[in-house]
Amino acid sequence: MAHLLLILLLSTLIISCSNLVLCHSVVESLPGFEGTLPFELETGYVGVDESEDVQLFYYFVKSESNPKEDPLILWLTGGPGCSAFSAFIYEIGNEVSTEPLINLKGYILGNPVTTLDDGNYAIPFAHGMGLISDELYESLQRSCQGQYFNIDPSNARCLQDYQAYSQCIDGLNTLQILEPWCGFGSPKPQELFSERRSVDEKNIELVINALKLSHLWLNDDRVREALHIQKGSIGEWNRCTNGLPYTQSIWDSFQYHVNLSTKGYKFLIYR
Numbered sequence: 070m071a072h073l074l075l076i077l078l079l080s081t082l083i084i085s086c087s088n089l090v091l092c093h094s095v096v097e098s099l100p101g102f103e104g105t106l107p108f109e110l111e112t113g114y115v116g117v118d119e120s121e122d123v124q125l126f127y128y129f130v131k132s133e134s135n136p137k138e139d140p141l142i143l144w145l146t147g148g149p150g151c152s153a154f155s156a157f158i159y160e161i162g163n164e165v166s167t168e169p170l171i172n173l174k175g176y177i178l179g180n181p182v183t184t185l186d187d188g189n190y191a192i193p194f195a196h197g198m199g200l201i202s203d204e205l206y207e208s209l210q211r212s213c214q215g216q217y218f219n220i221d222p223s224n225a226r227c228l229q230d231y232q233a234y235s236q237c238i239d240g241l242n243t244l245q246i247l248e249p250w251c252g253f254g255s256p257k258p259q260e261l262f263s264e265r266r267s268v269d270e271k272n273i274e275l276v277i278n279a280l281k282l283s284h285l286w287l288n289d290d291r292v293r294e295a296l297h298i299q300k301g302s303i304g305e306w307n308r309c310t311n312g313l314p315y316t317q318s319i320w321d322s323f324q325y326h327v328n329l330s331t332k333g334y335k336f337l338i339y340r
């Protein structure tokens with residue numbers, strides 16, 4: 070077991086939190102859960118720029134086994150713009166109980182953009198998962214020569230094959246094909262119903278219900294008060310918000326991982 074610290078990676082949230090002591094609070098109970106929480110939860114704000122006028126909200130869960138010795142997992146939720154609650158509730162799962170990962174002094178990246186040609190692996194993946202036929206896969210390989218984005222407009226054969234591929238995966242959540250696409254970043258619960266296609270149809274109701282519940286729960290003032298979220302610091306809660314103002318300056322992170330590995334950090338990048 071490790072401690073868990075979950076923070077939204079990029080936020081426009083600006084609050085005044087001049088007294089850092091006031092910026093973290095122990096949460097002992099939450100609306101909807103009877104009694105005191107069975108684990109130690111703390112929430113608070115952490116300043117990220119020099120003047121500390123940009124404050125990110127965090128959840129901290131104390132290790133339940135040996136808090137003095139146990140390592141800390143810092144979980145930065147991406148998107149950019151997705152809520153740390155999203156990681157807390159939907160994404161941690163397996164990693165927490167996978168023993169060897171816990172004591173690594175390194176990092177884990179889930180579903181990141183790593184290199185410019187990440188997109189080229191979508192096609193072999195779709196084939197491996199049985200989403201496209203052998204015939205289409207072979208034809209794509211022949212006509213596109215492994216280059217599946219920025220397709221040369223004069224390569225009609227490749228465009229046509231790519232179109233066929235797009236139709237095969239249309240409506241699927243390409244980040245996790247067992248989840249419905251609607252389940253991930255949909256800002257409004259009613260939009261969850263607009264696209265409904267998943268390899269695992271049984272999963273759809275579960276995911277939609279869980280998202281509807283978290284949307285209702287986190288927009289409830291009693292919950293916000295219990296989590297010590299500062300009044301007026303955030304409007305409607307959505308799992309992911311679009312349109313955060315940021316400039317993408319790094320397109321290929323491969324060399325960073327190479328450099329970090331030479332410094333002895335271990336890492337896992339998974340999709």
Ligand SMILES: *[C@@H]1O[C@H](CO)[C@@H](O)[C@H](O)[C@H]1NC(C)=O
Nearest residue numbers: 322323324325326327328329
């Ligand atoms: C990786 O390390 C080399 C050698 O120290 C350095 O020149 C280069 O800028 C580093 N690259 C990145 C992306 O950090």
